[in-house]
Amino acid sequence: xxxxxxxxxxxxxxxxxxxxxxxxxxxxxxxxxxxxxxxxxxxxxxxxxxxxxxxxxxxxxxxxxxxxxxxxxxxxxxxxxxxxxxxxxxxxxxxxxxxxxxxxxxx
Numbered sequence: 001x002x003x004x005x006x007x008x009x010x011x012x013x014x015x016x017x018x019x020x021x022x023x024x025x026x027x028x029x030x031x032x033x034x035x036x037x038x039x040x041x042x043x044x045x046x047x048x049x050x051x052x053x054x055x056x057x058x059x060x061x062x063x064x065x066x067x068x069x070x071x072x073x074x075x076x077x078x079x080x081x082x083x084x085x086x087x088x089x090x091x092x093x094x095x096x097x098x099x100x101x102x103x104x105x106x107x
Contacts, residue, residue, distance in 0.1 A: 021047055022045065022046065022047030022049060022103070022106045023045065023046045023047060024043055024044075024045050024102075024103060025043060025044050026041060026042070026043050026100065026101050027044060033087050034087065035087050035088065035089040035090065035091055036087060036089060037087045038084055038085070038086055038087075039084070039085055039087060040082050040083075040084050041057050041082060041085060042081075043055065043080060043082070043083070043101050044080040045080050047106070048078075048106075049077075049078040049103055049105060049106050050105040050107050051078065052105050053076070053077065053078050053103055053104055053106070054074050054075065054103075054104045054105070055074060055075050055077055055081075055083065055101050055102070055103055056071055056074040056101065056102050056103075057072045057074065057083050057085050057099060057100075058070065058072065058099070058100050058101070058102060059087075059098075060097055060098040060100070061097075062094035062096055063096050064097065064098045066100065070088065072085035072086070072088070072099075083101075
């Protein structure tokens with residue numbers, strides 16, 4: 001009986017958390033970008049984001065790690081859109097850089 005109650009509780013928690021999920025998808029970027037280049041980062045979202053939310057474009061290090069990301073730009077929004085950013089000067093030449101988008105106030 002206890003195992004059944006635990007499974008029902010676990011199912012309820014998974015179901016509850018699943019209804020509040022949001023996703024942010026950075027749409028494909030084409031080309032190679034040099035220091036000083038303007039990059040238009042299109043993104044789409046699903047789910048709800050709270051009023052006052054800001055989307056932030058972040059750049060990884062040259063190995064693709066986000067342990068210390070560089071914020072490239074941001075936009076206050078609760079919907080899909082495009083954020084234009086400038087690639088910083090002084091980056092090492094590498095093909096492993098990654099861009100991600102984070103949210104400050106998901107629902």
